[in-house]
Amino acid sequence: MLANIRIVLVETSHPGNIGAIARAMKNMALTELYLVKPKTFPSADATARASGADDVLASAVVCDTLNEAIADCEVVMGASARDRTIGWPTLLAKQCAQQAVQDAQTNQVALVFGRENSGLTNAELDSCQYLIRIPCNKDFSSLNLAAAVQVFTYELYSEANQKAVEQVSPESEPLATSTQIEGFYQHLQETLTAIDFIQSGQSNSVMRRLRRLYSRSRLSTREVDILRGILRMSQGSKE
Amino acid sequence: MLANIRIVLVETSHPGNIGAIARAMKNMALTELYLVKPKTFPSADATARASGADDVLASAVVCDTLNEAIADCEVVMGASARDRTIGWPTLLAKQCAQQAVQDAQTNQVALVFGRENSGLTNAELDSCQYLIRIPCNKDFSSLNLAAAVQVFTYELYSEANQKAVEQVSPESEPLATSTQIEGFYQHLQETLTAIDFIQSGQSNSVMRRLRRLYSRSRLSTREVDILRGILRMSQGSKE
Incomplete structure (x- = not known):
């Protein structure tokens, strides 16, 4: 380990x-x-x-x-x-x-x-x-x-x-890597800027709050895919 | 001592x-x-x-x-x-x-x-x-x-x-109530339907996944407000 x-x-x-x-x-x-x-x-x-x-x-x-x-x-x-x-x-x-x-x-x-x-x-x-x-x-x-x-x-x-560490892991999916997580945050920030929820440059406190929220839930790779899918559709729907 | x-x-x-x-x-x-x-x-x-x-x-x-x-x-x-x-x-x-x-x-x-x-x-x-x-x-x-x-x-x-050491807890904000959480999921589902990420009627598995994700992070009232604010802006931006 x-x-x-x-x-x-x-x-x-x-x-x-x-x-x-x-x-x-x-x-x-x-x-x-x-x-x-x-x-x-x-x-x-x-x-x-x-x-x-x-x-x-x-x-x-x-x-x-x-x-x-x-x-x-x-x-x-x-x-x-x-x-x-x-x-x-x-x-x-x-x-x-x-x-x-x-x-x-x-x-x-x-x-x-x-x-x-x-x-x-x-x-x-x-x-x-x-x-x-x-x-x-x-x-x-x-x-x-x-x-x-x-x-x-x-x-x-x-x-x-x-102790012999319990091999228990609650039916978990593979966790996302830092690179995947950062890719999601980047995408999220772009989307929030595009919908005028935040403005470029002054987005720190909202983004930090959202990072905190998502990091608590320990995102899986599959969940990152879903969340980015939502972001994609949300931007696509404006075109 | x-x-x-x-x-x-x-x-x-x-x-x-x-x-x-x-x-x-x-x-x-x-x-x-x-x-x-x-x-x-x-x-x-x-x-x-x-x-x-x-x-x-x-x-x-x-x-x-x-x-x-x-x-x-x-x-x-x-x-x-x-x-x-x-x-x-x-x-x-x-x-x-x-x-x-x-x-x-x-x-x-x-x-x-x-x-x-x-x-x-x-x-x-x-x-x-x-x-x-x-x-x-x-x-x-x-x-x-x-x-x-x-x-x-x-x-x-x-x-x-x-005792002091064991009592450390992340000075958390008030957690959202079930009603507030359900209000958020309702709002989320409407938005995902509006952007064609899910279709009315067959949305169960995606919504269940998202519920699981957000429930792991134990949302605060303030965080629910932010997430709903994003949903509102995201719908507003299409008009």
Whole structure:
């Protein structure tokens, strides 16, 4: 299961953190590391801090965009230290591990971590179906990036090795990938613009609300097809 | 409770680790740090890595011996990555937190961590009542010292704040009533008929799929308003 769970780091500044994360991953039997625009990679600092997890570093996939790193993932979770005003569904570390390990039986799962200083942008969080968070001291809530990844990977390992995970999946269809989901949102936004429900440029809050709504329901590939079929007909009917 | 739990570091080599541990402790609302013969302390590296947990560093107690650091403790737990031949009672991180938080109601509790390269000596472990260990990859089982402390402090915080932690719920908007939901489905069905996506009379399977999709996301009143607004505009745009 853990082979289907990847760690995605967005614009990491300190190569030492990348190394420490490779080590934390290997300690917890994770291997799939994706780096979106790392400031410095590869680097001697990263290798030193990896302390023998060189294989994780060597197989890391470097990407230009977050979308590239999660393109084939059906389940995307974004780490957030802050409480966002957006009421995104939030999983604490242990719940995150339960959900991720279960989903990883039949899906690719990504845990996405943002910049050391500023985390993930709202636009990046829009690509996530869940916020994930570590319960901690509210007055001092920013964990070191590698420390945060260590907590999540620890919970993932504990969950994966705790019990023979129930192979139960409720008669589910294959989930849509991030690429399919983004294609739908793009199509939806164009349609809403065409019918003057939103205007180009000022569509963010409505689109974010709709993303939140649809991401809660975890769309299947077939459902995305149906929804896009509706969008097509709705535009066609005006011609 | 957490005020009665101290972290004891024995002969730490890298001051950066001491700083990272101060941060990890403050993140998890722990304050009591004891340093047995640290190689370098205080140090700029420690302060930098503490990232604002200067108060934990400033109040750290430096000792010459482990016995001095744990003299007033009733409960002493020693971290060990290896399985020791000593048949010492061993607690995994989560069990350690349960035991420590319970004991801390009426006792002073110490979690003791050894050197980066060699851990605790057998003589030092003799001063402990429990070994504590983090479940991990048996082929790569040595965590970074600060990462290990982060996992234990995370479990301690989670245990001490269990009720709060379990109560986290996505501050949700008021859910729509059945009447509102049915009104939306009715409106949706009319619209899909109007755009020829479904035909009157034979619409059951598509509508059933869409109901299933939307019911999974548990629509709020506000979201129903938005969806119906879209339907209204979509019909209006044809006139």
